[in-house]
Amino acid sequence: MLPNRPFTILVAEDDEEDRLLLDEAFMQNGLFDCGRFVEDGEQVMEYLLNCLGADAVHPLPSLIIMDINMPLRNGLETLHAIRANRHLKNIPVLILTSSRQEVEKAYRMGANSYLVKPIQFTELIRMIGEVATYWRDTVNLPYNE
Template identity: 30%
Template sequence: MPVHNQQLHILLVEDDEVDIRNVERAFKKNNISNPLHIARNGLEALNMLKGSNGVEKLDPTPKVILLDLNMPKMGGLEFLQTIRKDPDLKTTSVFVMTTSDEESDKFAAYNLNVAGYILKPLSFERFVKAVSILNHYWTLCEQL
């Protein structure tokens, strides 16, 4: 009898409602049924990952994080620096999804060991394709 493989949980850290809806729509279009948790800034995401400040800890801990860089309270790079210092979170796969094409942001993100840096495309079709590629990646990871 096959062992039931628990689904990979994904955390989206994004403050823009339109981008959140686009990710949800792209998941639906790609038939991605992985549980998607949403945090609207880095601080909220940390509270969800650690179960701090009265926020219930996500269980299981998401193995993949989709991260925007430009957010209020705690931006993406600061969030990345924080989780890379945390023994329980430092190996989490993080994909940056941002409108920032700044070389300094890309350099900083890759120095913090991101799995990928995705510029938010202008067209929804290209975004759906990007999410499809991500899905292939984490489906592979799930089986390891």
């Protein structure tokens, strides 16, 4: 990560309870102001497109964690749209779901990682901590302009 660049995670999750649990897992890992939450694929694209240009509302997220099964535009359709946009294609996308059925398809479409939602909250806290450590502190993320 580049110095002075905020680390933000855009989370696309349609289930309100899961969003609350993810937000709490961020807080438990000291990621108090990192998470931005949207509910579906259309909101993902709206958020991302509002990050572009001179009148950008906010900077592009450092990382996207996205559920596959969302209304309006599912996670794989949204992933395809992200990878097709030259301004967005380098943002790492982690697929988060309760199903292992679409793993290969997600990777073929350009997912950077595939995470299965843990059943226990303590495991979710651990997983979010590991994700943040790896994507924030270990890898050198591309800087999207």
